[in-house]
Amino acid sequence: xxxxxxxxxxxxxxxxxxxxxxxxxxxxxxxxxxxxxxxxxxxxxxxxxxxxxxxxxxxxxxxxxxxxxxxxxxxxxxxxxxxxxxxxxxxxxxxxxxxxxxxxxxxxxxxxxxxxxxxxxxxxxxxxxxxxxxxxxxxxxxxxxxxxxxxxxxxxxxxxxxxxxxxxxxxxxxxxxxxxxxxxxxxxxxxxxxxxxxxxxxxxxxxxxxxxxxxxxxxxxxxxxxxxxxxxxxxxxxxxxxxxxxxxxxxxxxxxxxxxxxxxxxxxxxxxxxxxxxxxxxxxxxxxxxxxxxxxxxxxxxxxxxxxxxxxxxxxxxxxxxxxxxxxxxxxxxxxxxxxxxxxxxxxxxxxxxxxxxxxxxxxxxxxxxxxxxxxxxxxxxxxxxxxxxxxxxxxxxxxxxxxxxxxxxxxxxxxxxxxxxxxxxxxxxxxxxxxxxxxxxxxxxxxxxxxxxxxxxxxxxxxxxxxxxxxxxxxxxxxxxxxxxxxxxxxxxxxxxxxxxxxxxxxxxxxxxxxxxxxxxxxxxxxxxxxxxxxxxxxxxxxxxxxxxxxxxxxxxxxxxxxxxxxxxxxxxxxxxxxxxxxxxxxxxxxxxxxxxxxxxxxxxxxxxxxxxxxxxx
DNA sequence: AAAAAAC
Numbered sequence: 001x002x003x004x005x006x007x008x009x010x011x012x013x014x015x016x017x018x019x020x021x022x023x024x025x026x027x028x029x030x031x032x033x034x035x036x037x038x039x040x041x042x043x044x045x046x047x048x049x050x051x052x053x054x055x056x057x058x059x060x061x062x063x064x065x066x067x068x069x070x071x072x073x074x075x076x077x078x079x080x081x082x083x084x085x086x087x088x089x090x091x092x093x094x095x096x097x098x099x100x101x102x103x104x105x106x107x108x109x110x111x112x113x114x115x116x117x118x119x120x121x122x123x124x125x126x127x128x129x130x131x132x133x134x135x136x137x138x139x140x141x142x143x144x145x146x147x148x149x150x151x152x153x154x155x156x157x158x159x160x161x162x163x164x165x166x167x168x169x170x171x172x173x174x175x176x177x178x179x180x181x182x183x184x185x186x187x188x189x190x191x192x193x194x195x196x197x198x199x200x201x202x203x204x205x206x207x208x209x210x211x212x213x214x215x216x217x218x219x220x221x222x223x224x225x226x227x228x229x230x231x232x233x234x235x236x237x238x239x240x241x242x243x244x245x246x247x248x249x250x251x252x253x254x255x256x257x258x259x260x261x262x263x264x265x266x267x268x269x270x271x272x273x274x275x276x277x278x279x280x281x282x283x284x285x286x287x288x289x290x291x292x293x294x295x296x297x298x299x300x301x302x303x304x305x306x307x308x309x310x311x312x313x314x315x316x317x318x319x320x321x322x323x324x325x326x327x328x329x330x331x332x333x334x335x336x337x338x339x340x341x342x343x344x345x346x347x348x349x350x351x352x353x354x355x356x357x358x359x360x361x362x363x364x365x366x367x368x369x370x371x372x373x374x375x376x377x378x379x380x381x382x383x384x385x386x387x388x389x390x391x392x393x394x395x396x397x398x399x400x401x402x403x404x405x406x407x408x409x410x411x412x413x414x415x416x417x418x419x420x421x422x423x424x425x426x427x428x429x430x431x432x433x434x435x436x437x438x439x440x441x442x443x444x445x446x447x448x449x450x451x452x453x454x455x456x457x458x459x460x461x462x463x464x465x466x467x468x469x470x471x472x473x474x475x476x477x478x479x480x481x482x483x484x485x486x487x488x489x490x491x492x493x494x495x496x497x498x499x500x501x502x503x504x505x506x507x508x509x510x511x512x513x514x515x516x517x518x519x520x521x522x523x524x525x526x527x528x529x530x531x532x533x534x535x536x537x538x539x540x541x542x543x544x545x546x547x548x549x550x551x552x553x554x555x556x557x558x559x560x561x562x563x564x565x566x567x568x569x570x571x572x573x574x575x576x577x578x579x580x581x582x583x584x585x586x587x588x589x590x591x592x593x594x595x596x597x598x599x600x601x602x603x604x605x606x607x608x609x610x611x612x613x614x615x616x617x618x619x
Numbered sequence: 620a621a622a623a624a625a626c
Contacts, residue, residue, distance in 0.1 A: 327622075
């Protein structure tokens with residue numbers, strides 16, 4: 001079972017953990033609301049969301065009111081009960097107590113809120129993953145993380161969750177998530193967001209970014225009366241929009257957000273492509289406060305007028321630098337600037353990523369109003385629970401070399417189970433053929449890439465997480481944000497062309513304070529990456545092979561997009577600060593793999609990225 | 620040049 005952060009401190013056990021996220025449970029809300037024992041009678045869809053016209057409006061009894069006020073003292077929700085009788089369902093509040101009594105038993109029983117803390121997917125044999133080296137988590141290192149903050153009137157950071165009191169319901173969810181102490185990015189970002197300031201935040205992979213923007217959004221929505229829903233309108237008016245670059249990441253964010261908002265009455269819905277739209281439409285019709293979406297499906301919903309953005313008060317872009325890169329920018333701009341979303345300044349905008357190139361910062365500033373820049377850097381200066389290795393491997397030798405690595409991995413697997421190995425390749429075809437080759441050579445592998453069906457993608461992720469196929473061949477679809485516990489080894493079979501992608505990829509391992517290994521196959525084709533890679537590894541106190549250093553000097557073009565500035569400093573930099581200086585040098589932010597999350601520096605210096613059971617909230 | 624993201 002999971003252990004809490006506190007447990008992991010006490011036990012110095014940073015290996016046993018489980019994520020709460022599971023593709024199947026998230027994407028399958030219908031299943032979650034399936035009939036269960038003791039549940040009131042089924043209400044057909046056409047009768048849902050209608051106040052029973054022949055009956056008086058649902059007015060909570062005084063007992064129920066006090067329950068509501070217990071849920072969110074001082075947040076104004078307690079007095080809002082009667083507002084919710086008018087067609088806007090607040091299933092959490094109405095069904096908070098076991099589903100009987102209260103308003104839920106009358107008109108909302110059909111949408112009893114499934115408990116997001118029960119993970120049907122958690123069939124993984126956790127014990128099989130135990131027993132890795134435990135170095136303990138040193139919370140003192142926590143205080144040493146370099147932080148750069150710029151902007152006007154920056155709110156004070158907090159150091160405990162008690163200081164971020166968002167009401168008893170949310171506090172209870174914090175406890176259920178086993179969060180003991182906010183992570184550095186949470187300590188700074190949450191007060192900034194609660195002060196209603198726009199934010200651009202850079203923090204390592206696995207550093208708790210999702211929670212950092214979810215908690216303030218949920219708290220803000222709970223404070224306001226729920227927006228009235230037009231009767232008869234099939235348009236949904238979410239108050240918060242969270243965009244992410246891949247479907248699986250949206251699924252994961254949704255899963256997390258559901259935990260944070262459980263029994264708060266705040267409804268979270270996810271919408272993404274590749275899955276039947278009808279179920280998503282039904283979820284939207286039931287009411288949505290927070291919409292988590294990928295851009296394409298959202299545009300579809302906007303064009304169908306099934307979603308309007310006119311009530312958006314919170315906009316969050318996860319993996320914001322990816323969302324604003326060449327492939328995504330027009331679509332994002334369209335959603336943010338050319339639909340009916342309130343302008344910047346009229347909404348609160350929050351951008352999060354582990355990497356933030358300065359030119360992307362410049363683009364992003366279009367969306368922001370008087371924002372605060374926050375960079376949470378690495379812990380301490382050194383060592384390596386994640387070992388980064390680079391090996392010179394010709395394309396023709398890659399497969400046999402991979403086989404050697406996996407063999408070694410198998411030997412090292414705990415309890416006879418093979419440790420999870422995530423293999424990144426450059427192309428979808430390459431992923432297919434490598435998966436096939438691995439399989440016919442007796443290695444249980446699966447793959448995830450954009451040409452597979454959504455079902456196949458989610459199945460692959462499940463099968464990998466469960467250990468059924470401990471090798472996952474992936475394109476960059478899996479490079480960002482995904483919280484896959486127990487990944488012991490990330491292999492860059494093909495290196496990416498962009499160092500930021502490398503940073504995100506290797507951030508899939510070394511999570512939650514576990515040790516991790518990242519191996520890259522480098523050859524002539526990757527010469528443009530030599531210099532940034534060598535610099536990155538040096539910053540991470542990794543051993544840089546002599547030949548790579550040579551390569552960096554002699555074979556890579558000077559400067560260029562991949563060039564990082566700032567040398568050994570931890571790198572976080574607000575582009576506004578050096579916009580007066582010349583253009584090229586100053587500013588990419590690299591917050592990436594350096595810190596606690598990936599473990600490269602952090603884990604050994606203690607902070608370790610967290611703990612078992614916390615992990616899934618950590619990106 | 621590739622990947623991702625709607626039907």
